[in-house]
Amino acid sequence: MPGKVGIGMQDFRKIRERNAFYIDKTLFIKDWWESLDDVTLITRPRRFGKTLTMSMVEQFFSVNYMGRGDLFEGLDIWQ
Numbered sequence: 001m002p003g004k005v006g007i008g009m010q011d012f013r014k015i016r017e018r019n020a021f022y023i024d025k026t027l028f029i030k031d032w033w034e035s036l037d038d039v040t041l042i043t044r045p046r047r048f049g050k051t052l053t054m055s056m057v058e059q060f061f062s063v064n065y066m067g068r069g070d071l072f073e074g075l076d077i078w079q
Contacts, residue, residue, distance in 0.1 A: 012056040016071045025053060026077035029060050 006020035015022050032040060044050050059065045060072065072078050 010051040010055060012052060012059050013065075013068075013071060015052075024075050025049070026056065026060075026072060026075045028053060029057060029077050032057075 004020060006015055006018065009015050009018075009020060014020075042050055042053070059068070060077070065071070069078075
């Protein structure tokens with residue numbers, strides 16, 4: 001069971017490492033990758049998770065997080 005709700009936490013790595021409550025949006029990565037769009041515009045209201053989503057995408061694709069599969073283990077994208 002996830003721990004506390006991390007109000008204001010916008011770093012995917014910190015949320016996963018601290019076992020904070022997280023709604024799994026990792027299938028966004030698959031949908032976005034398979035869309036083959038030239039440009040993606042992400043518009044949502046304030047405090048809707050845009051920064052956290054971009055942090056998740058960065059950490060999924062960045063070589064700086066190579067070998068950190070543990071961040072995504074157990075989430076939808078892991079399958």
